[in-house]
Structure formats: structure tokens, C-alpha cells
Amino acid sequence: xxxxxxxxxxxxxxxxxxxxxxxxxxxxxxxxxxxxxxxxxxxxxxxxxxxxxxxxxxxxxxxxxxxxxxxxxxxxxxxxxxxxxxxxxxxxxxxxxxxxxxxxxxxxxxxxxxxxxxxxxxxxxxxxxxxxxxxxxxxxxxxxxxxxxxxxxxxxxxxxxxxxxxxxxxxxxxxxxxxxxxxxxxxxxxxxxxxxxxxxxxxxxxxxxxxxxxxxxxxxxxxxxxxxxxxxxxxxxxxxxxxxxxxxxxxxxxxxxxxxxxxxxxxxxxxxxxxxxxxxxxxxxxxxxxxxxxxxxxxxxxxxxxxxxxxxxxxxxxxxxxxxxxxxxxxxxxxxxxxxxxxxxxxxxxxxxxxxxxxxxxxxxxxxxx
Amino acid sequence: xxxxxxxxxxxxxxxxxxxxxxxxxxxxxxxxxxxxxxxxxxxxxxxxxxxxxxxxxxxxxxxxxxxxxxxxxxxxxxxxxxxxxxxxxxxxxxxxxxxxxxxxxxxxxxxxxxxxxxxxxxxxxxxxxxxxxxxxxxxxxxxxxxxxxxxxxxxxxxxxxxxxxxxxxxxxxxxxxxxxxxxxxxxxxxxxxxxxxxxxxxxxxxxxxxxxxxxxxxxxxxxxxxxxxxxxxxxxxxxxxxxxxxxxxxxxxxxxxxxxxxxxxxxxxxxxxxxxxxxxxxxxxxxxxxxxxxxxxxxxxxxxxxxxxxxxxxxxxxxxxxxxxxxxxxxxxxxxxxxxxxxxxxxxxxxxxxxxxxxxxxxxxxxxxxxxxxxxxxxxxxxxxxxxxxxxxxxxxxxxxxxxxxxxxxxxxxxxxxxxxxxxxxxxxxxxxxxxxxxxxxxxxxxxxxxxxxxxxxxxxxxxxxxxxxxxxxxxxxxxxxxxxxxxxxxxxxxxxxxxxxx
Numbered sequence: 022x023x024x025x026x027x028x029x030x031x032x033x034x035x036x037x038x039x040x041x042x043x044x045x046x047x048x049x050x051x052x053x054x055x056x057x058x059x060x061x062x063x064x065x066x067x068x069x070x071x072x073x074x075x076x077x078x079x080x081x082x083x084x085x086x087x088x089x090x091x092x093x094x095x096x097x098x099x100x101x102x103x104x105x106x107x108x109x110x111x112x113x114x115x116x117x118x119x120x121x122x123x124x125x126x127x128x129x130x131x132x133x134x135x136x137x138x139x140x141x142x143x144x145x146x147x148x149x150x151x152x153x154x155x156x157x158x159x160x161x162x163x164x165x166x167x168x169x170x171x172x173x174x175x176x177x178x179x180x181x182x183x184x185x186x187x188x189x190x191x192x193x194x195x196x197x198x199x200x201x202x203x204x205x206x207x208x209x210x211x212x213x214x215x216x217x218x219x220x221x222x223x224x225x226x227x228x229x230x231x232x233x234x235x236x237x238x239x240x241x242x243x244x245x246x247x248x249x250x251x252x253x254x255x256x257x258x259x260x261x262x263x264x265x266x267x268x269x270x271x272x273x274x275x276x277x278x279x280x281x282x283x284x285x286x287x288x289x290x291x292x293x294x295x296x297x298x299x300x301x302x303x304x305x306x307x308x309x310x311x312x313x314x315x316x317x318x319x320x321x322x323x324x325x326x327x328x329x330x331x332x333x334x335x336x337x338x339x340x341x342x343x344x345x346x347x348x349x350x351x352x353x354x355x356x357x358x359x360x361x362x363x364x365x366x367x368x369x370x371x372x373x374x375x376x377x378x379x380x381x382x383x384x385x386x387x388x389x390x391x
Numbered sequence: 392x393x394x395x396x397x398x399x400x401x402x403x404x405x406x407x408x409x410x411x412x413x414x415x416x417x418x419x420x421x422x423x424x425x426x427x428x429x430x431x432x433x434x435x436x437x438x439x440x441x442x443x444x445x446x447x448x449x450x451x452x453x454x455x456x457x458x459x460x461x462x463x464x465x466x467x468x469x470x471x472x473x474x475x476x477x478x479x480x481x482x483x484x485x486x487x488x489x490x491x492x493x494x495x496x497x498x499x500x501x502x503x504x505x506x507x508x509x510x511x512x513x514x515x516x517x518x519x520x521x522x523x524x525x526x527x528x529x530x531x532x533x534x535x536x537x538x539x540x541x542x543x544x545x546x547x548x549x550x551x552x553x554x555x556x557x558x559x560x561x562x563x564x565x566x567x568x569x570x571x572x573x574x575x576x577x578x579x580x581x582x583x584x585x586x587x588x589x590x591x592x593x594x595x596x597x598x599x600x601x602x603x604x605x606x607x608x609x610x611x612x613x614x615x616x617x618x619x620x621x622x623x624x625x626x627x628x629x630x631x632x633x634x635x636x637x638x639x640x641x642x643x644x645x646x647x648x649x650x651x652x653x654x655x656x657x658x659x660x661x662x663x664x665x666x667x668x669x670x671x672x673x674x675x676x677x678x679x680x681x682x683x684x685x686x687x688x689x690x691x692x693x694x695x696x697x698x699x700x701x702x703x704x705x706x707x708x709x710x711x712x713x714x715x716x717x718x719x720x721x722x723x724x725x726x727x728x729x730x731x732x733x734x735x736x737x738x739x740x741x742x743x744x745x746x747x748x749x750x751x752x753x754x755x756x757x758x759x760x761x762x763x764x765x766x767x768x769x770x771x772x773x774x775x776x777x778x779x780x781x782x783x784x785x786x787x788x789x790x791x792x793x794x795x796x797x798x799x800x801x802x803x804x805x806x807x808x809x810x811x812x813x814x815x816x817x818x819x820x821x822x823x824x825x826x827x828x829x830x831x832x833x834x835x836x837x838x839x840x841x842x843x844x845x846x847x848x849x850x851x852x853x854x855x856x857x858x859x860x861x862x863x864x865x866x867x868x869x870x871x872x873x874x875x876x877x878x879x880x881x882x883x884x885x886x887x888x889x890x891x892x893x894x
Contacts, residue, residue, distance in 0.1 A: 061738070062738060062739065063646060083739065085742065088644055118776075118777055310721065375736075
């Protein structure tokens with residue numbers, strides 16, 4: 022017996038024909054996207070603004086979302102310290118219960134935030150049932166509605182998630198510079214970077230950061246005379262990204278130290294002859310173990326990926342195994358002995374998530390200046 | 392390590408008493424199971440016949456004798472075990488371990504201490520040593536300083552910031568300690584304190600008035616791999632014993648930064664006491680800012696570890712015993728899933744509330760308020776998909792005659808606002824059920840969340856997860872303001888039955 026506290030109904034339609042009714046919140050809107058779930062129990066401001074979630078409808082499995090509201094944006098030298106990008110990136114949000122905040126640093130509620138950014142939300146639904154469906158049937162497209170009845174939700178599902186190059190929406194159009202203690206430059210090939218990565222690089226390494234658009238050629242990258250290059254995280258299917266792969270391959274020839282994170286890791290894998298395949302429903306959590314196979318240490322890390330190196334035979338040429346997920350055997354990272362490359366599928370910058378693997382940035386720093 | 396060990400002595404917890412109850416039977420039993428699986432002989436010392444761990448099937452050898460160092464020494468002399476585990480029998484067992492070490496018994500018989508080394512245990516148990524250790528590794532502890540004159544006391548207090556607690560040094564039981572909110576009050580209190588102090592010294596400590604209290608459960612193996620299994624948030628502020636607190640898990644009012652900062656710190660605490668196995672770390676968090684302090688750690692299975700096990704389904708005691716035998720976290724297989732490893736942090740799609748069960752009328756001359764000493768005799772744990780549902784279930788199952796948060800004896804009592812506030816100030820047991828009379832003095836306007844109106848009063852008094860209470864309140868108002876139009880709709884509609892079920 023549900024009633025909607027905001028007087029708005031909402032729906033989620035899954036491509037297998039499931040229609041779920043709940044309450045709408047946030048903006049009155051209809052959006053299509055791939056339905057994915059995260060098991061993170063807090064950190065929703067970070068998750069919602071993570072560009073890697075672009076084009077996806079996010080289901081949060083923890084039942085109460087919104088308890089601590091939304092803080093004010095804070096930034097150091099243009100790098101946000103408490104959000105992952107300037108705006109909400111998800112296509113829609115699905116929660117079991119959307120709550121009102123009471124917290125000293127909250128400036129608005131989750132509902133107000135979604136409303137102001139034009140993103141629809143759906144609450145009062147059985148998120149566990151949705152997750153079970155996605156887990157058994159694999160990642161699915163879906164349509165979320167807040168405040169509108171569906172006439173024919175299928176018409177929103179003409180294009181599949183995997184066919185769209187979402188980096189068009191998340192990559193900056195121009196070069197962005199973040200000045201730092203050192204004038205030496207790290208170039209970030211920005212396909213939709215999380216500010217957490219920028220923050221970690223900025224704080225830990227001290228180099229000036231130059232962010233270039235995702236589809237920048239290697240020559241353009243080298244014009245900045247970088248001491249190192251970072252291939253950022255980002256949304257969507259890495260197999261659609263021809264230009265960054267080319268850039269990566271050329272930069273390897275230049276011998277610049279490279280750090281690849283998430284999408285950047287996938288780009289690197291493809292560039293060096295490896296294979297990236299879509300996973301059944303992906304890893305999106307802040308509690309995933311990764312084992313460093315070089316010394317058998319185990320770390321808890323943040324994951325957000327729907328594609329990965331699924332098998333050792335898919336490893337890029339000449340790369341050495343670095344991290345493995347002990348639960349399903351997914352390869353979560355490699356390094357290269359001949360070239361100076363570190364490549365990780367998980368998120369060492371965390372945000373949201375545990376700080377156990379932030380040392381990866383220090384390792385990259387050592388690669389640049391031993 | 393496990394190849395060289397043939398026989399292990401496990402120190403049990405002994406009699407069940409307030410603050411040391413059946414949770415230690417659970418941890419001891421789990422440890423016995425984990426050790427025996429390895430083909431290692433077990434010797435148990437426990438004097439309580441009415442426990443699972445003393446069942447004949449659980450252990451190879453059983454000594455039903457008092458749990459004291461001299462009795463355990465006799466057992467060691469007779470059995471000559473290769474290893475000893477002291478982390479599975481509560482504080483009693485831990486103390487026996489420290490005593491045996493100090494008297495050189497463990498060293499004399501060449502026994503390996505399995506799990507956290509005794510030096511680490513000592514660092515965790517002694518308040519001074521723990522404080523020193525924390526400062527050494529750069530973790531924040533509540534600021535404090537001693538003073539021998541009024542002026543010095545004022546200076547120390549200025550550095551710390553008000554409010555401060557004034558303690559008379561070397562006075563047991565915290566007697567004679569007062570709270571000063573202003574310099575004027577401090578001067579008055581300090582003069583009195585000096586009059587009481589034999590050595591003319593007072594201790595000025597930061598008073599963590601209504602700070603949030605949080606607990607993290609940490610697993611750590613001999614290699615330093617760590618995982619934080621659960622975070623538990625107390626609805627009661629600092630100053631209320633955890634055993635007396637109503638708690639919720641997972642933590643509900645922490646943002647990512649707060650959660651991760653304390654998580655990282657809890658792992659560093661575990662590292663600083665060379666933990667092998669399981670410990671819980673308590674924090675105080677400023678409800679209006681970023682500061683947090685490490686309060687203490689229990690380097691053993693504790694009441695909260697038992698709770699965390701039930702909350703998450705992660706077998707803490709079992710895994711802790713495996714780690715003590717020299718396994719690393721990724722090597723231990725999670726018994727719940729059967730395929731994943733123990734190096735993970737459970738993620739919940741439900742909330743759990745624990746409510747203590749008091750039985751104060753059974754004790755003569757007991758103070759009728761909830762405080763720093765544990766008086767509850769049991770607890771109720773409930774699992775639900777929402778805060779309200781969990782609280783409702785827990786209160787109903789307390790067996791105190793309340794059908795839930797609404798409609799019972801406490802709910803129906805005609806208490807004035809002043810009386811309710813007074814009772815809250817005193818923190819009487821089941822304070823969260825208190826509810827003031829409706830303004831008209833007649834029957835109360837009642838709704839399914841009616842009693843949560845107490846939350847409004849509480850807001851002046853406590854620092855619980857008030858957002859939840861306020862949310863519920865507004866929920867109620869919204870409900871009254873906008874009754875659902877037309878036909879009520881179901882929670883969800885799934886075209887076929889698959890995948891519905893639970894929830």
C-alpha cells in the first residue's frame with residue numbers, strides 16, 4: 022500500500038518487459054539508460070556525479086538514501102573536493118527510500134538536488150527485486166519516469182548503451198589547466214575524469230595538470246612536454262574509442278610514463294593488443310577485494326566498470342599481471358616492464374570508497390621521477 | 392605456522408554476567424570449530440556448564456575450572472599446548488592471557504600466543520599506553536592536559552576549547568569530575584577540585600558533549616591485510632555505554648569522507664597494536680564538524696563483534712581464529728557464499744537496529760538511568776528495509792509489554808512535555824519510547840509514526856540520527872496534508888512472479 026509523499030508516481034521499465042511502479046522524486050522527466058546497481062552504502066553525492074555513470078540508471082541497493090543531504094561544492098584550483106564532476110551524470114536514480122537530510126554541511130535534500138539538475142528519481146520500489154533481475158539476466162536497458170505515465174516505453178529504447186559514445190558528453194571541449202607547485206606537466210587525456218583522480222594527482226604528485234579532450238592526438242599531447250600521461254576513467258564502451266587508442270599507442274612509442282584508470286586502463290589494453298569484453302552485470306561497489314599478485318596482498322577497492330579483461334588470454338602483449346579480483350577472477354590491473362605503464366581497472370582515488378589503494382598514485386610518481 | 396601446531400589451548404569466558412554474556416560462548420565455539428577443522432587438538436578452559444562451547448562434541452579436552460591465571464597454568468603444565476588463544480573469551484580471557492605473560496608462564500612453556508601478541512593487547516588495554524600509542528602513530532585522541540594551579544588550568548582549557556571536563560587526578564570512579572562550559576565555571580570548579588585532590592593536580596579534558604559515537608569492526612591478518620567488516624552508529628551520544636545504547640548498522644549519518652577517514656584510522660589503530668584477528672575501534676565524531684577522535688579499542692571478539700557478525704553474516708570469530716592460525720585474509724573462504732574469500736567488506740541492503748533490554752526492577756537500589764556503566768541484561772536485534780520498520784520490530788520483541796513504538800503503556804502514559812523532557816535528560820531506559828501528551832490533554836492524534844514525535848523533543852537533547860526522525864515526522868505531515876488520491880497502489884508490480892519474494 023504505497024502512497025507518495027510528494028504526490029508523484031514514478032515508473033521503471035526494464036527491457037525484459039518488467040514494469041515497476043513507485044513514487045517519483047527529483048525532476049519530472051523520462052530518461053532511458055542502462056540499468057546498473059551499486060552496493061555502496063554511502064557516498065551518493067560522489068556516485069551521482071561520477072561521469073562513468075553517464076547514460077546509466079543507477080539503482081542504490083542500500084535502502085535509505087539522502088540522510089546527510091547534499092553539501093556545498095568546494096574546490097581547490099578548479100578541482101572539486103567533494104563531488105566528482107560539476108553536475109549529476111546519471112540518467113536516473115532508483116532508491117528504496119529517499120529521506121530528508123539533517124546534517125551540518127547539507128545545503129539541500131537529495132530531492133531538491135535532482136530537481137534542480139533535471140534528473141528523475143524513483144523511490145518506494147523493491148530495489149532488491151530489480152538487482153536480482155539484473156544479476157540473473159545481465160545488464161539491461163531501462164526507462165525511468167518521474168511524474169509521467171508510460172504510453173510506450175519501448176520507443177525510448179532505440180539505441181543501446183553499448184552503441185553510444187558517451188565520452189562526447191563527458192570530455193571537456195577545450196584544454197583545462199590546473200596550476201600546481203611544480204611547472205612540470207602531467208597531461209590527462211580526459212574522457213570524463215572524476216575529480217577524485219585529479220585531486221589525488223594534484224595533492225600527491227605536485228605537477229601541473231593539463232586536461233585535454235578525450236580525442237586528442239599524441240602529437241598534441243606531446244606539445245605540452247608531459248613528464249607523464251594519465252588516461253582517465255569515463256563512460257561507455259571502450260571498443261568504440263578509436264582515437265584515444267591510437268593516441269595511447271603512439272605515446273607508448275614516445276616512452277612517456279602512463280597511468281591508466283578504468284576506461285583509461287581499457288583503452289591501454291586495447292592499444293597493446295588485449296581484449297576488453299562486456300561483463301554480465303559489472304562491478305559497481307566500494308567493497309571489492311583486489312589481490313596484488315606480485316606480493317599476495319589484498320586490498321578493498323572501489324569498482325565501477327561494466328567492461329573488463331575477463332581472462333588471462335585477453336591480456337595485452339607484454340603486460341604483467343598486477344591485480345586480480347579473487348572472487349570472480351576478473352583482471353583488475355597490469356603493469357608493463359618494458360614501457361613505463363601502470364594500468365588499473367579499479368579506482369585507486371576511491372571517492373566514494375576506501376583509501377587502501379591510493380598508493381598507486383605514489384607508484385606512478387616514482388615511475389615519473391625514480 | 393599452522394603446520395607446527397598440534398594442540399591449542401582456548402580460554403573461554405566463564406560465567407555469564409552483565410556485560411559478559413552469551414556472545415563469548417558464540418566466539419569461543421566458533422574458534423573451536425575453526426581450529427578443529429585444521430586437525431588441531433583443542434583444549435578448552437571454561438567454568439560454565441550451560442554453554443555451547445562446553446558441549447562434549449565441541450572440544451577435544453575440557454577443563455571446567457575457574458578462569459584465573461593460576462588455574463590455567465595448571466592446565467598448561469598438564470596439557471603442554473603448542474599455542475594459546477586468549478581473544479575469544481571476552482575481557483576475562485584477555486586478562487588471564489596478560490597475567491600468564493607477565494608471570495612468564497607462556498614463555499616458560501614455550502607456547503605461541505596465537506592472534507594479537509600480548510604486547511599489543513597491553514597497549515590496547517591500558518588507557519595511558521593506548522593514548523601514547525595513538526599519539527605516536529599520529530591518530531587524534533581527545534585533547535587533555537594536567538594542571539597544578541588555577542591559572543594553568545585556565546590556560547590548558549583555552550587550548551582545548553570549552554566545554555571541558557575537570558577531573559581530580561587519582562580519584563577512582565570518576566567521582567568529583569565536573570563539566571565547565573565557561574572560564575568562570577572552570578575557575579570555580581578547579582578551586583573545588585584542588586581542595587579534593589591529594590596531590591594537588593587536576594586533569595582538564597575535552598568534554599565531547601553529545602558527540603556521535605561510532606564503532607568499526609576490523610579484521611587484520613599477520614601480513615597486514617585489513618578489512619572493515621561493519622560500521623555501527625549509536626543513537627545515543629558519547630557517554631552512554633555501548634551495551635546501553637540503541638545502535639544502528641550500517642552507519643546512517645556519515646558522508647563518504649567521514650566514513651572513510653575513520654575507516655582508515657581504525658585500520659591504523661589495528662596496525663599499531665599489531666592485531667591479528669579482530670578488534671573493534673570506537674570513535675567520537677563532532678556532529679557539527681569534521682573532527683573525530685579515537686576513543687578506545689578492544690583487541691578481541693566483543694559484544695559489538697558478535698552483533699556485527701549477525702548484522703553482516705560475516706563469521707568474524709571463525710575468520711579471526713583462522714587468521715590467528717596463520718592464514719591470510721584472501722586465503723580464508725567465506726562460509727556464507729562458499730566461493731568468495733574473507734577479504735571483503737559486507738554491503739547491506741537492509742538496516743539493523745539493536746535495542747538493549749533492561750530489567751532494572753530486579754536490582755536493588757540501582758540508578759534508574761542509562762549511563763557509562765552497563766546495566767542491560769540482554770538485547771534485541773531486528774532487520775528491516777527501513778528505519779521505522781526495524782525500530783518497530785525491535786521494540787515489539789523487547790517483551791516489555793509494548794506492542795511496538797506505538798500504542799503501548801509508555802506511549803499511552805499522560806506525560807507532560809516537562810516530564811518527558813526530564814525523563815529524557817535523565818536518560819531513563821527506553822527513552823526513545825517517551826512521548827508527551829497532546830496539547831489538548833485528550834487522546835492523542837495517532838498515526839503509524841506518532842511516537843516518533845518524540846524525535847522532535849529529542850532534537851534539543853541528543854545527537855542521534857535526527858535526520859531520520861525528522862524525515863519520518865515530515866513524512867507524517869505530508870501524509871496528513873496530502874492523502875493518497877483514489878485507489879491505493881501496490882508497492883510494485885511485476886508482470887511475472889520471478890524475483891519478487893524477499894524484501
